[in-house]
Amino acid sequence: MRRICVLAQKGGVGKTTVSLNLAVAFARLGRRTLLVDLDPQGGVGHSLGRDDTALHGLADVLMGRVAPDKGPIRTRLPAFSVLARGRLDPIDAVEYEEALRGGALARALDPVEPGYDLVLYDTPAGLGAITRAALARAHFALVPFQAEALSARSVSHAVRVVDHVRENENPALRLLGILPTMVDRASADAVAALGQVWESQPRVLETVIPRATIFVEASRKGVPISFVHGPAAPEARRFGMLADELEQAMERI
């Protein structure tokens, strides 16, 4: 079982889109995969539930409403399960973040994670307490980088925090890679930003995720591309290539 933490200081760079589509890609490779939504925003699976009933999830486990082993929900893809955020009023976001510190995350996750080959953590924007709690228990860190200017500067901040956590709390943690996302090759700004991160950062991944409107629609529902357009869709296959690249990287680093 290996845990991959998906993090980025910058907002809206594709953390959730990457977490969701990559988890599905690993599952299609036959890995038993769990996606854990650690963002109080709850972007994963909000449309996987029935009607307006939110999926139960981590918040329910933390509050004792659901037992840890009942937290994860199997999706229509048997190898892919989701531990959604669950029921949380946005006015309680501060308390929720505090609840995720200390030992609570371990109590919620330790009973279930061993049953999977891969666990992915989707995190909130920023390098705050929830991101740090996730990094403290992760094996790998994956940093989406929106091929646009502000994102490049914040990539180095994320890498600095990963290094710090490895040196001070979690020696097992490795930077798995920087993943260019929303790449619009027609944009000079995007290409320049990509060039800048190639020059300044180690471990920029070969696979890039292109900018494509197909993602916007799938994200609106909190579902993966392949659930909407099928696993043969080019963008779904791109995540398959990413999963391959990451599996090889996890072997050797």
Add this chain to the structure above:
Amino acid sequence: MRRICVLAQKGGVGKTTVSLNLAVAFARLGRRTLLVDLDPQGGVGHSLGRDDTALHGLADVLMGRVAPDKGPIRTRLPAFSVLARGRLDPIDAVEYEEALRGGALARALDPVEPGYDLVLYDTPAGLGAITRAALARAHFALVPFQAEALSARSVSHAVRVVDHVRENENPALRLLGILPTMVDRASADAVAALGQVWESQPRVLETVIPRATIFVEASRKGVPISFVHGPAAPEARRFGMLADELEQAMERI
């Protein structure tokens, strides 16, 4: 003196871009305006400083390195000052967020805010502790809404939190408006998202901020459009229209 808190649960919807360009627009109307960067990410003014020296700012005030009255920095536009984030190592983001709770924000800001007509608060993504601390002292809340799907759902969460703060902590707080940003009128998805928020939300503003590459380049430097392209640039004038609309709104609500 009136305080406007710019907030949104969703990342990357334009909070910082709006805060910066709107502050300049108010200043050009003759209002003495202070922009306070409350985001540990520090997106405001990182290129206004010399070489690689970060501007001093709120973090330096909180740490006692700089006196509160020395925190704000006047920009080349005399009516526009910035209280930047200041010197902060990303590994200290959690401590910084904790430091901004309790009375520390008041101690840093109360000595300086009365000298301005308008104070704008740029906040981190999410509805967490920093956003709540800002709302607890603000007169108005402005919620940028990226004309795209996920952003619509999170607008209602932000409005819920604003209502809660008004009812429980800060009776002076008013929702100033929902501001459509990055509007690409050629995109059916964007238009649909706009329609959805028009139907479901009160106080959607008339002025919208169009999607335009000119913003990407200015944001890369953390500077307003008009500093790069002059106050006559169409996008800068659009923020002038927004400032007018908001001034009228502040009069009557």
